[in-house]
Amino acid sequence: MKPFGYVRATTLQEATEAHAAHPGSRYLGGGTNLVDLMKLGVETPGTLVDISRLPLHAIEELPGGALRIGATARNTDVAAHPLVRARYPALAQALLAGASAQLRNVATTGGNLLQRTRCTYFQDVSKACNKREPGTGCAARDGIHRDHAVLGHSAHCIATHPSDLAVALAALDAGIELYGAGGATRTVAATDFHRLPGDHPEQDTVLRGGEIVTAVLVPAAAPGSVSLYRKARDRASYAFALASIAAVLDLDGDTGRIRRVALAFGGLAHRPWRATTAERALTGAEPTADAFREAAEAELAEARPLRDNAHKVVLARNLACDALGTLHARARRSP
Structure with a gap:
């Protein structure tokens, strides 16, 4: 030790x-x-x-219906909170899909966002890893990379981010509240908090030196909108995502067309992947199976699968189609 x-x-x-x-x-x-x-x-x-004893554990509703989740709030408490379950099902489902009950009882909101990749080469100090030791290479590229990135990776790193929570927050347009040296505060969009690897895969986030995550800010859910989180993994529990999706859907009550849609993929990239190409294709469109499939394929057209992980592209497309179809059916039943 x-x-x-x-x-x-x-x-x-x-x-x-x-x-x-x-x-x-x-x-x-x-x-x-x-x-x-x-x-x-x-x-x-x-x-x-x-910092576990700092008073950052509150889960509170803000004026206008937004929700502020303290950074030391336990995953179990967030997933079970009545407002989270009622207004943000995708958030509760993402937390329950991650780890065991014992770990959720200890793990915090801020820590969940800051967890590091589960790439086995990163975790093995005898192997080359640019994320762990910049400039040493990426052993995963020529090694076992079935679980690795198909979007946004670089020559220096093909790792994926493991957080389920981060994927849901990206789709929910959440913000990450930060506190830094001298009492400086700022809020970063969840979609911008994690980085793609580029030339510096050792930098997981945009945190500045010494900054602390103090809270997550989730905007008020639009009336009538529906959300969910789906995760594909090798076993039914306690496993990281091969691919996952958080989806939010809001239909126009008069036309039945898609008024707003938000999609974020997990398990495919170095950070939660906000599917902006698919969102643009679906906004204002008829919510049909063909439209869902075409939008997902348009988003995944830029995927660059490696030798052993092309299955992730098909898996992500099917997850997106299934999630959107399920939400469409729920939205039509909503009063």
Whole structure:
């Protein structure tokens, strides 16, 4: 075991000051991913700054119907919250699709967004990995990459982001609230929070040094809109997505056409993939099976599958068609 220091922060200011005072430190929330990576030798922080006891666990409705979910709110509590279940089914379903009940009881909202890839080459310190050690190469490219990215990857990294929650938040147009050094605050759109790998796959997010995720802001759901999250995986539980989709659908009550649609794929890229091409194709269209299929195929036309993962493109297309068909049927039954 590599020795490390430990600081328990009681305020946000205390946390950022401790982080700045200990270069290479990491914030500790639930620890369900970070501690595992420390055991593997992937993460080797000199100091852990414990933020789990900061007052960031509230789930509260804001004026106008938006929802603010604190960064230390446990996944179990968020998934079970009455407002989440009633207004944002995709969010509750995404959380319940991830990990075991025991892990959901510990894992936090902020930590879920910040979890790192489950690429086996990233987790094995004996293998080349640009995400873990920039400039060493990407062993996954010529190795076992059945579960890896088909969209947005680069020559330096083909890893996928594992969070189910992040995919739902991307489709729900959520914002990520951040607190930085000196008390500076900002809010980043969920669709912009995670990065594509490009030349710097070691940078998972747009977080600046020492910033803390303090909350997730979910806009009010449009009256009559419906949402869901679907996930395809190798086994029925406790497995990361081969492909997943979060979808929101709002029909025009007079014409029956699609007034608004939001789609985000998981398991296909280095970040949740907001399907803007498909959304544009479907906005104002008749909600037919052919329209759903054509829109999904248009979105996935830019996929660049590798030797062993072309099945992901077909899987994602079928998930999108099934999700949209299901939501269409629900929207027609809604009062």
